[in-house]
Amino acid sequence: MDSKHRVLIVEDSPDLAEALQKNLSLDGYEVSLATRAAQALPLVASERPELIILDLGLPDRDGYSVLKELRERGNSCPVLILSARNLEADKLEGFRLGADDYVTKPFSVMELLARISALLRRASAKSTAESATAAVVVSDDDLHERYGLTARQTAVARLLAEGCSNAEIARRLSVSYFTARNHTEQVLAKLGVSSRAAVGAVVFGQV
Incomplete structure (x- = not known):
């Protein structure tokens, strides 16, 4: 890892929080801890983490309400929910509120690290795409x-070019996760490409 990415862990179990901090630190991340929502929100503002790992069962507030407040404040930092709640309805609610990924407990540390890395890569690609917006020629x-492409599919294509996940597309367009996924599949098919990076190449006139 060329530079240390800042990760905030919001987890009320001290043992789990410390174990996560140790594993992420060993993998090269700069890690902050919060055990309550009242600690987490000020840390988000002061430390500007690049990724947040969020438990839902916090002692002072439900994790969903924390996520909702972050998004309402305009914070687009990737959020990975880490929770023992494993029902489909729980996951869909997380994605509806703006989560970028959802991992259930118990979990594989190696899988968690891989998901964190993927989210950070996606966020980096989105930042690069946004900086190149002025160069859009299509x-x-x-x-x-x-x-x-229909008007809605064009909007989806531009969000894909920014590196947005289906969950973020759903949030930004105020549609369901499944609708966003269907639009993504339709855009890929119409453009004749198989990846989001290739969508970006089309949108930015590189093909």
Whole structure:
């Protein structure tokens, strides 16, 4: 890892929080800990983490409400929910509120580290895409005429080019996760590509 990414762990179990901190630190991350929502929110503002690992069962507030407040404040930091709640409804609620990933307890440390790395790569790609927005040469009309994209599919294509996940697309377009996933599949099919990076190449006029 070239530079240390800042990760905030919001977890009320001291043993689990310390174990996570140790594993992430060994993997090269700079880690902060919070055991309550009242500690976590000020840390987000002061330390500006690049990724947040969020437990749902906090002693002072439900983790969902913390996530909701972060998104309402305009904070787009990737959030990975780490929770013992394993029902599909729990996961869908997390994604609806703006979570980028959801891992259930018990979990594999190696899988968790891989998911964290993937989220940070995606966030980096999104940042790069946003900085290149001024270079966009393919207009909405061109995307419609060349590829037959509808207005909604064009919006999805531009979000994919920014590196957005299906969960983030759903949040930003105020649609369900499944609708966002279906739009993503339709965009990939119409553009004749198989990856989000390739969508970006089309949107930014690189093909």
